[in-house]
Amino acid sequence: MTTLNGIFDHDRYCAEVLAEGDRFRQAVRGADLKTPVPTCPEWTLEDLVRHVGGAYRWADRTVRTRATEMVPFDAVPDSQGPPADDPAALDAWLAEGARLAAEAMREAGPDAPIWSWAPGQNSAFWPRRMVHETVIHRADAVAATGGDFPLDPELAADTIEEWTQLICLISAIRPDHELRGFMNTGRTLHLHATDTPPHVPADWLLDFTAATPTYHHTPDHPTVTLQAPTADLLRVYYRRLPLDTPGVEVTGDRTFLEEWLAAATFA
Numbered sequence: 001m002t003t004l005n006g007i008f009d010h011d012r013y014c015a016e017v018l019a020e021g022d023r024f025r026q027a028v029r030g031a032d033l034k035t036p037v038p039t040c041p042e043w044t045l046e047d048l049v050r051h052v053g054g055a056y057r058w059a060d061r062t063v064r065t066r067a068t069e070m071v072p073f074d075a076v077p078d079s080q081g082p083p084a085d086d087p088a089a090l091d092a093w094l095a096e097g098a099r100l101a102a103e104a105m106r107e108a109g110p111d112a113p114i115w116s117w118a119p120g121q122n123s124a125f126w127p128r129r130m131v132h133e134t135v136i137h138r139a140d141a142v143a144a145t146g147g148d149f150p151l152d153p154e155l156a157a158d159t160i161e162e163w164t165q166l167i168c169l170i171s172a173i174r175p176d177h178e179l180r181g182f183m184n185t186g187r188t189l190h191l192h193a194t195d196t197p198p199h200v201p202a203d204w205l206l207d208f209t210a211a212t213p214t215y216h217h218t219p220d221h222p223t224v225t226l227q228a229p230t231a232d233l234l235r236v237y238y239r240r241l242p243l244d245t246p247g248v249e250v251t252g253d254r255t256f257l258e259e260w261l262a263a264a265t266f267a
Contacts, residue, residue, distance in 0.1 A: 004118050004165050006128045007158040007200055010110035013127035014102045016155065020134040021098030023150075024052060025091055027141040033087060037144045039240050045144055049090055052137050054079045056097030059126050064104040067115045101130060118169060132159045139240040149231060156230035157193060157200045160237060164191075164204050164215050167264055171213045178263040182208040187256055190222030191237060193230040224252035239264070 006013065033046035040048060057079045062071050073079060082089035108114065110124035118125055135151065136159070142149045171179040191204040201217045219225070228236060228248040235241040236248055239261055243250055250257060 004120060004125060004128070004162060004169075007154065007161065008128075010124055010127065011106070013131055014106045016131040017102040017105065017127050017134070018098055020131050020138065021056070021095065021102075024134050024138045024141060025094055027138050027145065027147055029087075029091065031141075031145045033090070035144045037140050039140045039143045043140075045141065046084065046090070048137055048140055048144075049094060050081050052134060053081050053090075053094040053097045055130065055133055056094070056101045059130050060097065060101040060104045062116075063101070063108050063112075063114055063123055063126050066108070066112060068113070069115050070117070071115075098134075102127070105130075118166070128158075128162065131155070132162050135159050135234075136238055136240065139235050139238070143240060149235070151231040151234070153193065153196050153230040154200050156234045157196050157202075160191065160193070160204060160230070160234050161201060163234075163237060164206060166266070167206070168213045168215055170266060179213075179260075182260060182263070183211050183213065184209070187223040187253070188220070189257065189260060190219050190225040191233060192219065192225060192227040193233050194227060195229045222252060224250065224254065224257045226250055226257060236261075237264075 028045055028049055031045055033044060033049065035045045037043045037045060037048050054073070057076050058071060058073060061076045081093045105123065105127040108123040110122065112123040113121060114123045114126070115121060116125040135155065139149055167179065170177055171183070186209050188208065189206040193202045196202040203217050203219045205216045205218050205220060205222060207214045207216065226233065226236060232241060232245060232248055236243060236245065241248070243258070
């Protein structure tokens with residue numbers, strides 16, 4: 001089964017929880033919290049903020065208590081945040097949630113036995129997952145506000161790496177998932193990042209030629225290639241940018257790519 005190994009060490013991920021939390025807060029600060037989020041249908045910016053802040057509190061509670069099974073969301077203290085119509089209080093609650101989560105994760109270290117919904121069942125899962133959760137929801141915030149989306153290519157590459165691992169995982173453990181329809185079809189999807197530093201992956205090949213999905217860091221004769229700078233590649237891969245975004249290139253079977261993107265979700 002796919003393991004969720006990352007590019008960075010535990011301390012770097014814990015630091016990035018705080019750094020990405022700050023970037024997310026900056027992306028929504030001063031915006032009308034009733035603004036719809038086009039990449040998260042039926043959500044407003046306030047819903048998005050409460051989702052991210054609640055995820056921090058849930059991760060904190062899970063790690064801090066060394067949970068051995070899933071912590072119910074309604075058992076997490078202050079998971080809903082402050083009352084509406086107080087942006088400053090919401091911002092402070094969001095900042096505190098990131099701080100508490102990072103603090104708990106640092107204290108636990110990477111090897112504490114802790115429940116997660118992925119292989120490994122240890123504390124190393126949590127800071128990496130929360131970093132990437134925040135990165136993607138910052139992309140959602142930017143889609144709503146029209147702001148910029150600065151993202152270090154190294155961090156973007158690790159977010160692509162994790163999503164690839166999760167896609168292979170969900171395809172393997174959910175026999176009813178729509179992605180299962182791509183197995184045994186002889187098709188492969190190649191991602192190529194044009195701006196990654198030499199020490200991190202620039203290529204991912206998702207292989208659907210067998211009954212179980214796999215991926216490799218090679219460009220071997222793909223059915224379709226999706227190429228872009230890493231931050232844009234990530235957002236297209238996560239369905240946060242359209243395929244016709246300037247600078248994004250598709251070579252090969254575009255219809256397959258469109259079908260795959262439509263199916264690539266945990267829902």
